[in-house]
Amino acid sequence: MVAHVVTDIALDKVFDYAVPTGMAGDMAVGSRVKVPFGRREVLGYVVELSSDKPLSGLKSITEKVGREPLILPSLVALAKWMADYYLAPFETSLKTVLPNAVRKSKKEFGIERLCVVQRAEANEEELAAAKKRAPKQAEALLLLKKEGSLFIAETEKKFRISAAVWRALEKRGLAEIRAQHHERDPFAQAIFTPSLPLDLNEEQASALASITEEMGKPHPKPVLLYGVTGSGKTEIYLQAIAKCLEQGKGAIVLVPEIALTPQSVERFKSRFMSYNVSVAVLHSHLSDGERADEWRRIREGRARVVIGVRSAVFAPVRQLGILVVDEEHETSYKQQEAPRYHARDVAVMRGHIESAAVVLGSATPSMESFFNAKKGKYALETLACRVDSQKMPVMHIVDMRHEAMKAKGPPVLSRRLYDGIISRLEKKEQVMLFLNRRGFSSSVICMKCGYVALCPRCSVSLTYHRQHEKMLCHLCGHSAKAFSKCPECGDEGIRFAGLGTEKIEQTVCRLFPRACIRRMDSDTMTKKSAYETTLGEFKLGKIDILVGTQMIAKGLHFPNVTLVGVIYADMALHMPDFRASERVFQLLTQVAGRAGRGDVEGEVFVQSYTPFHSSIQFAKRHDYDGFYEDEIEFRAQLGYPPCRRIILLLFKSRSEEKVSFIVADALKHLVSALDGAAEVSGGVPAPIAKIEDFYRYHILIKTARMAEARSRLRAFLKSYKMPEEVSLSVDVDPVYLM
Ligand code: ADP
Ligand code: ZN
Numbered sequence: 001m002v003a004h005v006v007t008d009i010a011l012d013k014v015f016d017y018a019v020p021t022g023m024a025g026d027m028a029v030g031s032r033v034k035v036p037f038g039r040r041e042v043l044g045y046v047v048e049l050s051s052d053k054p055l056s057g058l059k060s061i062t063e064k065v066g067r068e069p070l071i072l073p074s075l076v077a078l079a080k081w082m083a084d085y086y087l088a089p090f091e092t093s094l095k096t097v098l099p100n101a102v103r104k105s106k107k108e109f110g111i112e113r114l115c116v117v118q119r120a121e122a123n124e125e126e127l128a129a130a131k132k133r134a135p136k137q138a139e140a141l142l143l144l145k146k147e148g149s150l151f152i153a154e155t156e157k158k159f160r161i162s163a164a165v166w167r168a169l170e171k172r173g174l175a176e177i178r179a180q181h182h183e184r185d186p187f188a189q190a191i192f193t194p195s196l197p198l199d200l201n202e203e204q205a206s207a208l209a210s211i212t213e214e215m216g217k218p219h220p221k222p223v224l225l226y227g228v229t230g231s232g233k234t235e236i237y238l239q240a241i242a243k244c245l246e247q248g249k250g251a252i253v254l255v256p257e258i259a260l261t262p263q264s265v266e267r268f269k270s271r272f273m274s275y276n277v278s279v280a281v282l283h284s285h286l287s288d289g290e291r292a293d294e295w296r297r298i299r300e301g302r303a304r305v306v307i308g309v310r311s312a313v314f315a316p317v318r319q320l321g322i323l324v325v326d327e328e329h330e331t332s333y334k335q336q337e338a339p340r341y342h343a344r345d346v347a348v349m350r351g352h353i354e355s356a357a358v359v360l361g362s363a364t365p366s367m368e369s370f371f372n373a374k375k376g377k378y379a380l381e382t383l384a385c386r387v388d389s390q391k392m393p394v395m396h397i398v399d400m401r402h403e404a405m406k407a408k409g410p411p412v413l414s415r416r417l418y419d420g421i422i423s424r425l426e427k428k429e430q431v432m433l434f435l436n437r438r439g440f441s442s443s444v445i446c447m448k449c450g451y452v453a454l455c456p457r458c459s460v461s462l463t464y465h466r467q468h469e470k471m472l473c474h475l476c477g478h479s480a481k482a483f484s485k486c487p488e489c490g491d492e493g494i495r496f497a498g499l500g501t502e503k504i505e506q507t508v509c510r511l512f513p514r515a516c517i518r519r520m521d522s523d524t525m526t527k528k529s530a531y532e533t534t535l536g537e538f539k540l541g542k543i544d545i546l547v548g549t550q551m552i553a554k555g556l557h558f559p560n561v562t563l564v565g566v567i568y569a570d571m572a573l574h575m576p577d578f579r580a581s582e583r584v585f586q587l588l589t590q591v592a593g594r595a596g597r598g599d600v601e602g603e604v605f606v607q608s609y610t611p612f613h614s615s616i617q618f619a620k621r622h623d624y625d626g627f628y629e630d631e632i633e634f635r636a637q638l639g640y641p642p643c644r645r646i647i648l649l650l651f652k653s654r655s656e657e658k659v660s661f662i663v664a665d666a667l668k669h670l671v672s673a674l675d676g677a678a679e680v681s682g683g684v685p686a687p688i689a690k691i692e693d694f695y696r697y698h699i700l701i702k703t704a705r706m707a708e709a710r711s712r713l714r715a716f717l718k719s720y721k722m723p724e725e726v727s728l729s730v731d732v733d734p735v736y737l738m
Contacts, residue, residue: 002052003027003061005035006091007044008103014047014090017061018054027061030069030076034062045094047076067167067177071097072316074354081349087714087730088339096339097314101288102295116166117149119176136165144175152177194273197239204232207381211240214379215321215357222348222358224328224373227383228622229363229593230390230557234264237324238271240359241305245275249321249356250304254343256330257284257309262532263557268307282308282315310335310343313350320356323347328360328369329586334735342733344369363593363624364586367579367635370628371642393564393595393602395588395620396420399611412499412507417565417605421545424563425515429600430538431545433508434591435501435567438521438549439463442498444471446486453480459690464496465523466506476692504567505547512545520548550587552594562602564595569608569616576687577737578640581615585627588619639679641733645706647678647713648734649699650686653726656695662726663697670699673716678703687738698737 001019017035019027027033031046036059043065054060071079075097083093095103122130122141130138140161144150155161169175200208207225214220227233241251255264260283269279280294280303297303299316306315310333313323325333325344333343344360351358360369360378373380386392398417404410413421421431443461444453453462455473462471462480469482486494505519518524518534525531531551537543539558546552572583588606595602608616618627636643651666653659667683674680679702686696703709710732722728 001027002050002054002058003033003046004048004050005033005044005061006047006094007035007037007042008091008095009037009042015044016054016058018058019049020060023061023064026067027064028069029073030071032065032070034065035059036062045071045076047080047090047094067163070102072318074320074350075314075316077353078314078346078350081353082339082341082346085710086339086341086732087710087717093339096311096335096341099288099291099295099311101292114152114163114177115149116144116152116155116170116175116177118144118174119170120174121145122174134165134168136161137168140165140169141174144169193270195267195270196274197242197271198232198235200235200239201232201385201387203227203383203385204236207383208236208239210379210381211236211322211357211359212243215240215243218355220351220355220357222351222360222372222378223381224365224369224378225359225361225381225383226365226370226373226624227361227363227381228386228392229590230386231363231383232387233326233361233383234267237326237359237361238268240322240357241324242271242275244321244357245272245277245304247321249319250317251306251322251324252312252315252317252320252347253305253307253324253326254312254333254347255307255309255326256332259327260307260309261535263535265307268305272305277305278303279305279307280315282306282312284309313343313346320350320354322357322359323351324359324361326361328362329364329366331735336736338729340729340731340734342735345733364589365624367582367628367631368642371632391601392622393592393604395592395604395606395622397611397616397620398605398607400607400609403607404609412504412567413511413565414605414607417607418511420563420603420605421512421565425512425544427562428541429562430541430543430558430560431563431565432552432561432591432594433504433545433547433565433567434549434552435499435504435547436549436571436587437463437498437500438465438502438523439472439474439500440466440502440506441496441500443496444482445495445497446489446491447493447495448491449486449489451486451488453483457690457693459688463500465500466502467523475688499568501547501549508545508547515544516542517545517547518543520546520551522549522551525551558594559599561594562600564591564602564604566591566604566606569606570610570613573610573613573615575738578635578638579735579737581613581631581634584613584615585619585631588616589622589624592619592622639702644702644704645709646734647701647703647709648731648737649682649701650729650731651697651699651726652694652729654693654695655725658723658725659695659697662723663699666720666728667699669720670701670713670716674701674709674712677705677712678709 001024003017003019004014005017006014027046029046029049033044033046034041035044041062079093079097083090127138127141143159152163152166166175166177170177211223214223225233237253244251265281272279280298282294298306301318306312306317325347328344335341348358372378398414403414424431441464444464453471455462455478457478458473458475460475462473464471464482471480471482485492501519501521505517509517520534538546541560569588573580592604595604614630651659651663663683670680682699686698689696701709
C-alpha cells in the first residue's frame with residue numbers, strides 16, 4: 001500500500017510513502033502520521049491511499065499518530081477542492097480545516113478524555129495466557145475488573161498502561177473505549193429553559209417542507225431562504241435541524257461574528273435541550289484550549305449541533321445533515337488570507353460532498369446567490385411577511401442638501417430626525433443612530449494651507465479620536481498626538497472634518513441632555529463583556545439612545561426600538577467598488593429591520609446627499625426584487641459578478657519602482673497565458689495605494705469561463721518568476737477590492 005502524504009512543512013506537494021504492513025489495517029485518509037523527511041522526521045496527513053505496490057526504495061511511514069483519522073475524509077476532500085479552487089497550497093488548505101491548537105497538539109487526539117469500560121470478563125485461562133504473553137494486558141484486565149471503568153489518561157499516568165494496551169484489549173472484545181461526557185462548557189453557568197417548536201405560519205411551513213425534501217435527496221440542492229427581517233427564518237433553521245437530529249445526523253449553523261450573541265446562542269441551546277443534544281459554539285474569542293475542547297467534543301460526536309463563525313464550516317461533524325448559512329450576504333464570510341475562501345461557497349461544496357442540505361438565509365441575498373436561485377442552481381423559498389404581520393417600518397429619506405442650505409453648513413442631525421427623536425423619547429421608546437465610521441472626524445485639515453494629516457505609512461488620512469486626543473490610522477493603527485496648530489504653516493485654523501461615531505455621540509449628548517446615551521463601536525467595545533453589558537442595559541431600557549457602527553446594524557432584536565436614524569447613507573456609495581450600491585441597499589435594509597419589532601410601528605430616517613440614488617430609493621420601498629433587476633443589468637453591462645467571475649491579483653512591495661515594473665511585465669505575460677479565456681485589466685495602483693509602507697498594485701481578471709481561466713492562471717503562477725522584493729496574492733471571487 002502507498003500513502004500520499006502532505007506534510008506540515010510549507011510545501012505545495014504530495015509525497016509518497018510506503019505503508020508498513022502492520023499499519024495497513026487502520027490507515028485511513030485523514031490519518032496523522034510521522035514520516036522521514038530528509039534527515040528529520042515530520043508530521044503529516046494521509047490525503048490518499050492506493051493499493052499500488054510501493055516502488056523499491058520508497059521510504060515508509062514511521063508511525064501513525066492517534067487512533068482515528070485526525071481529519072475526516074470528507075474534510076480532506078473539501079480541503080483539496082479549496083486548494084484547487086482558490087489557487088492555494090494544499091497544505092495551507094489542510095491547515096485551515098483544523099484549529100491550530102489541535103494541529104499542534106502532540107497528544108493523541110481525544111485520548112485524554114476517553115475512558116475504558118469492561119466489555120467481557122476474561123476467564124482464568126485467558127488471564128494466565130495473557131500474563132505470559134502480554135503482562136501489561138493482564139495487569140490492565142485485572143485493574144479494569146476491579147474498577148469497572150477508567151480514564152485512559154489516568155491509567156497512563158498512574159499505572160503506566162498506555163492507550164495501545166487498551167486498544168489491544170478492545171480488539172479482543174474485552175474492553176471498550178468510549179468518550180467521556182463531562183467537559184468544561186463556556187456556557188455552563190447559564191440556565192436555559194427548554195423551548196418548544198412554534199406553530200409555523202404558511203410561508204414558514206412551506207419553506208421548511210422544501211428544506212426537508214432536499215434533506216432526503218442523495219444530491220440536495222441548496223435552498224436560498226429569502227425572508228424579510230423578522231420573518232422567522234431562525235425558527236425554520238431550528239425545526240430543520242431538529243429533523244436532522246431525529247435522523248441521527250448533525251448540523252452546522254454559520255453566523256457572522258456580530259450575530260453570535262448570547263441571545264442567539266441561547267435560542268439554539270434551549271431548543272435542543274429537549275433533544276438532549278449539546279451545542280458547540282465556535283466564536284473568535286475562544287482561547288486555544290477552549291477551541292480544542294469544542295473541536296474534540298464535535299469530533300467525538302458529543303456535540304452534534306455547531307453554531308459558529310466562518311471557520312465553523314470545517315467543524316468535524318460526522319453524519320452532517322444540514323449546513324445553515326445565516327445572513328449569507330455578509331462580507332465577513334470571506335477569509336482574507338490564503339486560502340481566501342468564502343464560507344458560504346465552501347458550505348455549498350461541503351453539502352455537495354457529504355450529501356447534506358444547505359440553507360442560505362438572508363433578508364437581502366447577495367447578488368450571487370439570488371442569481372444562482374434564478375438560474376435554478378439553488379431552490380428559492382421566500383418569506384414576504386413579518387411574523388404576526390407586523391408592518392415594515394416607514395422609511396423617510398431626508399434630503400441633506402436641503403438641510404445643509406437651511407442650516408448654513410451640513411448639520412449632524414436634520415430637523416426631521418431631531419423632531420422624530422424628541423417624540424420617541426417623550427413616549428419612552430428607544431432610538432438607534434447609525435454611522436459606519438468610528439472616531440470623531442474622518443480627516444484633519446488646515447483651512448489656510450490645505451494641509452491634510454495623512455498616515456506616514458498608508459495612503460489614507462488620519463481619523464481624529466477626541467476621547468484620547470489622538471489621530472489614528474484605521475488601516476495600520478498608527479497613532480499620533482492630535483495637534484492644535486498646522487504643522488506646515490503654523491496656523492491655528494486646523495479643522496476636524498467629516499463625521500465619526502464619537503462626534504454623533506457628542507452632538508446627541510448636547511441636544512438631548514436628559515437622555516441616557518451610549519456608543520457602541522470597536523473603540524468602546526474592546527472587551528467582549530462590554531458588548532454584552534451594553535446590549536443588556538439597552539434591552540432593559542436603561543439606555544435611550546444607542547449610537548454605533550455596523551455593530552448595532554445587524555441581527556439584534558429589541559422590541560422597544562421604534563426609531564432608527566442613518567446619519568450618512570451615502571458614505572459607502574462613494575467607495576470605488578462595484579458592489580457599493582449593493583452594500584448600501586443591504587445596510588439600509590438591515591438597519592431598517594431593527595425598527596419596530598414590537599407592537600409599535602417603527603420608522604427610519606435616512607439622511608442622504610444623493611436621495612434619489614437607486615439603492616436608497618429601492619430600500620425605501622423595501623423592494624429587493626426591483627433593486628436586483630436594476631443592479632443585475634449594471635453588472636451584466638460591465639461584466640461584473642455574478643454575470644461574470646473575477647480574480648484579483650495583488651502585487652505588493654516596499655519599492656514602488658519594482659512593483660510597478662513587475663506588474664507591467666506580469667500583465668503582458670498574463671494576457672498571453674490566459675489566451676482569450678479571460679479579460680485582463682489593471683496593472684495600476686490599488687484604490688488604497690499604500691498600506692504599512694507596502695505599495696499595492698492590482699490586476700483584475702474577468703471571465704465567463706472560470707475553470708479554464710483558473711487552470712491557465714495556475715500554470716502562469718507556477719512558471720512566472722517573481723523577484724523576492726515583490727509578493728503576489730491571488731483572490732478568487734474577491735469581496736474586498738480596495
Ligand atoms: P428572522 O431570523 O427572520 O429575523 P426570527 O426567527 O428571529 O426572524 O423571528 C422573529 C421573532 O418571531 C422571534 O421572536 C421568533 O420567536 C418569532 N417567531 C418566529 N416564528 C414564529 C411563529 N411561527 N409564530 C410565532 N412567533 C414566531
Ligand atoms: Zn496607516
